[in-house]
Amino acid sequence: MRTHVKALILLLLCSLGAQAEVIRLKNGRAISADRVRDLGDRIEYELGEDTYAIPKSLVERIDSGFIATPTSSSAPPSTSSSHSSEAMSAEESASLLVDLESAELNLMRARIVHDGRVDRDAVQAIESTGNQHLTAVAYFAAGVQSHLSGDRDGAERYLRNALAIEPNSPQLLANYAGALMVEQRYSDALPYAEQAARLSPQRGDVLALLGSAYFYSDRTVEAISAWKKSLAMRPSPMVRALLAKAEREQAVQESFHEESTGHFTLHYEGRESSSQLRRQLLTALEGDFDDLVRDFWISPRDSIPVVIYTNQAFVDVTQAPAWAEAMNDGKLRIPVECLNGVSADMAKVLKHELAHSFIREVTHGRCPQWLNEGVAHAVEPRSTAPMGRSLAMLFSAHRQIPLQLLEGGFTSFSGGAATVAYAESLAAVEHIRDTYGFSDVVQILQRIGQGMTTEQALRATIHSSYTDLEQELAVGLNRRYGS
Numbered sequence: 001m002r003t004h005v006k007a008l009i010l011l012l013l014c015s016l017g018a019q020a021e022v023i024r025l026k027n028g029r030a031i032s033a034d035r036v037r038d039l040g041d042r043i044e045y046e047l048g049e050d051t052y053a054i055p056k057s058l059v060e061r062i063d064s065g066f067i068a069t070p071t072s073s074s075a076p077p078s079t080s081s082s083h084s085s086e087a088m089s090a091e092e093s094a095s096l097l098v099d100l101e102s103a104e105l106n107l108m109r110a111r112i113v114h115d116g117r118v119d120r121d122a123v124q125a126i127e128s129t130g131n132q133h134l135t136a137v138a139y140f141a142a143g144v145q146s147h148l149s150g151d152r153d154g155a156e157r158y159l160r161n162a163l164a165i166e167p168n169s170p171q172l173l174a175n176y177a178g179a180l181m182v183e184q185r186y187s188d189a190l191p192y193a194e195q196a197a198r199l200s201p202q203r204g205d206v207l208a209l210l211g212s213a214y215f216y217s218d219r220t221v222e223a224i225s226a227w228k229k230s231l232a233m234r235p236s237p238m239v240r241a242l243l244a245k246a247e248r249e250q251a252v253q254e255s256f257h258e259e260s261t262g263h264f265t266l267h268y269e270g271r272e273s274s275s276q277l278r279r280q281l282l283t284a285l286e287g288d289f290d291d292l293v294r295d296f297w298i299s300p301r302d303s304i305p306v307v308i309y310t311n312q313a314f315v316d317v318t319q320a321p322a323w324a325e326a327m328n329d330g331k332l333r334i335p336v337e338c339l340n341g342v343s344a345d346m347a348k349v350l351k352h353e354l355a356h357s358f359i360r361e362v363t364h365g366r367c368p369q370w371l372n373e374g375v376a377h378a379v380e381p382r383s384t385a386p387m388g389r390s391l392a393m394l395f396s397a398h399r400q401i402p403l404q405l406l407e408g409g410f411t412s413f414s415g416g417a418a419t420v421a422y423a424e425s426l427a428a429v430e431h432i433r434d435t436y437g438f439s440d441v442v443q444i445l446q447r448i449g450q451g452m453t454t455e456q457a458l459r460a461t462i463h464s465s466y467t468d469l470e471q472e473l474a475v476g477l478n479r480r481y482g483s
């Protein structure tokens with residue numbers, strides 16, 4: 001998503017002189033805050049007019065004025081990082097694994113999974129018995145385990161091997177489709193999801209998966225139908241929310257036209273966009289596409305849906321926060337009221353949103369939000385220079401939002417906090433690019449796509465932890481913009 005970043009970070013800086021409470025994190029870092037509240041499992045803190053929350057398990061203690069207040073938490077530090085894919089929520093992604101309650105499958109998992117990993121020798125021992133069905137179940141169990149532990153390639157390979165033996169198992173077909181969808185390969189997944197639904201038309205979980213395969217393949221009408229059937233068999237708040245989103249989209253798009261080029265499918269309403277505007281949009285997007293293929297060393301396989309809305313329809317469909325200018329949730333959604341041509345600002349919006357599609361492809365949808373937004377802003381291109389001085393002050397006062405807390409989405413942030421989040425994200429990516437080269441930025445994305453956590457990918461590529469990166473960033477900002 002892209003914001004007006006001209007509104008600056010002053011909100012946070014206004015309160016620099018006030019007496020602060022200090023949250024000491026277990027990783028050695030500290031966050032100064034105006035006010036801190038203990039909410040049981042979370043610590044909520046206020047900074048300027050904004051409120052943030054962090055898991056209490058990350059907090060060592062809170063220093064209030066001169067009195068240190070130890071927190072009573074004895075939980076281990078959280079090691080899980082919340083990767084946010086704008087295209088699919090974590091809950092939806094998890095729902096792509098269907099029917100794991102099978103007793104046969106669970107027994108097999110106990111045989112071939114040891115210490116959370118697939119034991120290849122155990123799988124081979126079952127292969128060597130020559131029992132085809134058991135071998136298929138072993139591959140299936142190994143595929144599911146690989147999926148759960150983030151080994152996307154392994155999951156796909158094992159499930160494909162299982163399907164080669166039992167090509168008409170709805171459970172296998174659905175899970176193979178799910179594995180492909182996690183890889184963002186929606187059009188590849190669709191025939192498997194369709195076949196699974198044909199073979200088991202009474203299964204709500206399979207129909208829910210089929211709905212997602214249609215929706216992300218830009219086939220909203222079929223998605224609505226599949227999700228409705230799924231809900232009739234199995235109530236699910238998540239599927240209900242997805243259906244509502246698809247229906248909002250369909251209501252707006254009913255009168256839309258469609259136009260395809262090599263890499264894009266454009267949806268537009270005739271009255272709202274001139275043919276000249278559409279031509280300019282597609283020309284700009286095709287030019288951006290070529291640039292991004294060079295930058296990221298990949299080319300997305302599926303045609304990318306682009307939807308042009310009036311401003312009001314954009315808000316109705318996306319329910320995006322007021323500060324959003326455009327959105328990429330698997331489709332590029334662009335509000336263009338009263339626009340007759342692609343202005344310089346509009347060209348940046350287009351490149352930014354398209355960059356998210358490439359980043360999603362490289363990272364298989366696992367990119368943390370700060371890196372996702374930082375890279376998309378950097379390729380627009382955009383620079384931190386206009387807000388460099390404010391950023392330098394923010395970092396030297398240790399009042400930045402830790403990057404680790406920016407791994408999840410920003411859409412719940414208020415305008416002020418979102419502005420800071422985007423500015424820090426861009427500053428971090430600029431720092432990596434200017435110090436190590438853009439190829440290292442791409443390598444970090446690739447390593448995340450291969451299953452590393454963000455911190456592991458940072459260490460493997462630029463030999464920095466989050467803490468190191470923020471310290472380097474503070475020094476760099478101060479050198480460039482400090483007084």
Ligand SMILES: [Zn+2]
Pocket residue numbers: 001002352353356372373376
């Ligand atoms: Zn963005």
